[in-house]
Each structure stands twice: as structure tokens, then as C-alpha cells.
Amino acid sequence: MSSHAPETASLLAALDTQPRVRAFLTRAVESDRTSHAYLFLGAPGSGKLDAAWALAQAIICESHGCGTCEACVRVARRTHPDVHYLAPESVTGYLIGQTRDLIEDVALAPIRAHAKVYIIDRAEQLRADSANALLKTLEEPPRGVTFILLGTSSETILPTIVSRCQCVPFRLVSPADAAAAVARATGAAPERCRMAVAVAGSPQRAVAFLKSAERQEARRVMVRALDALPHADDLDILNAAKELIVAVKAPLAEVKSTQEAVLSQNADYLSRGALKQLEDRQKRELNARERSGIMEVLASARSLLRDVLVVREGIADGITNTDVAEVSSRLAAKTDTPGAVGALDAVARAERAIARNSTPQLTLEVMLFAIRKALLCR
């Protein structure tokens, strides 16, 4: 595969654990014959979202995703104005307003690149009303527009959508394979890679996590909050939730300033209505980013509490967060197995609440109170 380098470097790195998908997409990109609509199908952790961002890089970059040019760097930082990420904004799925905005945005010319890419996450949540509006655009988008839809299985997605996309199946990746891929990409120690996969969810995101001081700090804030819980009073818990929100928002400063720059670049020639729309979309993107940051600190909590359970069960070398082994030992000494299980339940409830768009700070507060209660109830 090294004969492809440096072209399609982004695809090669993102799809380390999906060789068949990698060969298929690399061929399409190198022959300039990418489809206008892809549907990536696979279980959580199969790396679909990473692959979508890598394909976006390959499409936007002048040299098929070199990974180093300005366009590639912007896409990698999720700050390229021509690559859009969408996730459902209500409990029941995508809002009609979301797809309407999307269709209007598709018609606008690209801002920086020669092409535009729309990544549509959780395509199963495109229900009939919002999906119907999208079908015509999905079938015949303007030149240079590519849709990448993500879903778990084609059975759960509207057939009218599936039939308009090129389906790309992803295989299930084991955590060990994922950690090995992260080790190859970063050269980091195996136990750090295992932890990063547990926290970030997929190999590519784990690699980015290991490169982000802010995201690692957010995890540390969560670990400290859990460590302090057995002795925390109510005010301590409220403060811990506040501190977590600040930590999660820290990596978003760059996104915000890029958004402001895009807005002011467009202020002169976009109509007020179009500007308002751009602003709304930016707010949504920022909101989605914050939520994925919250999900990541929740995953940090889940992983650490699972270690507590592992220690309680006496599985000596089974823990994932070896860098903070003393924290899981301390917590394990304060609780019993039902306590650890109850704490994990509290994290699962928080994850569901965030997926339903609950307020992040309130969700974290409720979760920390519930974990304290669970851990100390023995």
C-alpha cells in the first residue's frame, strides 16, 4: 500500500482496520470516480465516522488527501467550511428544519474548496418527513457535492435512502485490533493506546485524542472528579460538573474562532437571511461538537468505573486505565460489586440523556450524584 503515499494518506491511516473499504475508496478517489452519495454501514467502533472524515479530506484536498496541506489540516480539525457534519437534533431524529437548511446549503457554492462534503450521522434517524425532502438532492446533488451517510445496518434505514446511496459495509473491529492500529499510527505504549480507544471509541479518534492535550485534560478532570466523589459534598459535585463543562469546551475555542472568521468573510456578500442561516448552522455544529466532547468524558468515566469493577472482581491485570491505577484501587476499596455496577448504570443513563439532547451540565450533575450514591451504598 505504500505505493499510494503520500496520496490518499488520510484514507490509508483512517482505514487501517478496514482493508477492503480502504482498497475500495482509495481506488475511487485515485481514479476521480467517487460516488455522490455513500452509505457507510457498520457497528459502533467500526470506524465509519473516521472513514467519513478521511474521505472528506481525500475529496477536498487537491492531492487526494495528502494529510498535510492546509485543506487537509482544516478538515482534520473539523474547521473546514466546506465539510459539514450533521447529527439528529431532536429526540425523534432529524428535524425537518435541519434537512431544509441542508438542502439550501447544498445549493450554495463552496467557500474555500472546489467541492463540498456533507457527513450525515445516524441516518436511521432520518424519518419519512425529513428524509423525503432530501431524496431529490441525494439523487442528483449539484456538481462537486458528496454525501456520506452513516448507519448501523441498511435494515434500519429508509429504503428510499439506501437505494440512492452506494453502500459500503464496515467489519466489526475488536478493541485489541483497534489499539494495535493506534499503536502503529502513534508509536504510543500499548496500554495508552488501549485507554485511548476506550475513551475515544475508534482508532482514528483515539489517535486524535492522544494528540490533544485538551481532550486528555478533560479526561483527567473526570478521573479527578470520580476519585474525589466518596468524600465530596453536594457543592463539590456541582463544582466538579462545572469544571467538566469548562474542560470539554476548551478544545472548541479554535472551532469558534474559525466560525467567526467564516462569518465575517461572508458578511459582505451574503443576504441577511443567508447569514442568519450560516450562523444557526454554526451554532448547531458547535453544539454537536460539545456533545461529542461530553460523550468522551462519559466514556472516560465508564472506562474507569469498569476498572473499579475489574479490581473488585480480582482480575489483576484486567484494567484499562493503567496510568491512574491508584484511582480505581481507591474507589474499589470504598465500594462493592453492586456499587460499581450501579455507578456504571448511572453513566449509561447519562449517555442516553445526552443522546436525547439533555442539558450537559445538569446531566453531569445528576450522574455524579448517582455515582456517589451507588459507590457508597454498601
Ligand SMILES: [Zn+2]
Ligand atoms: Zn491535502
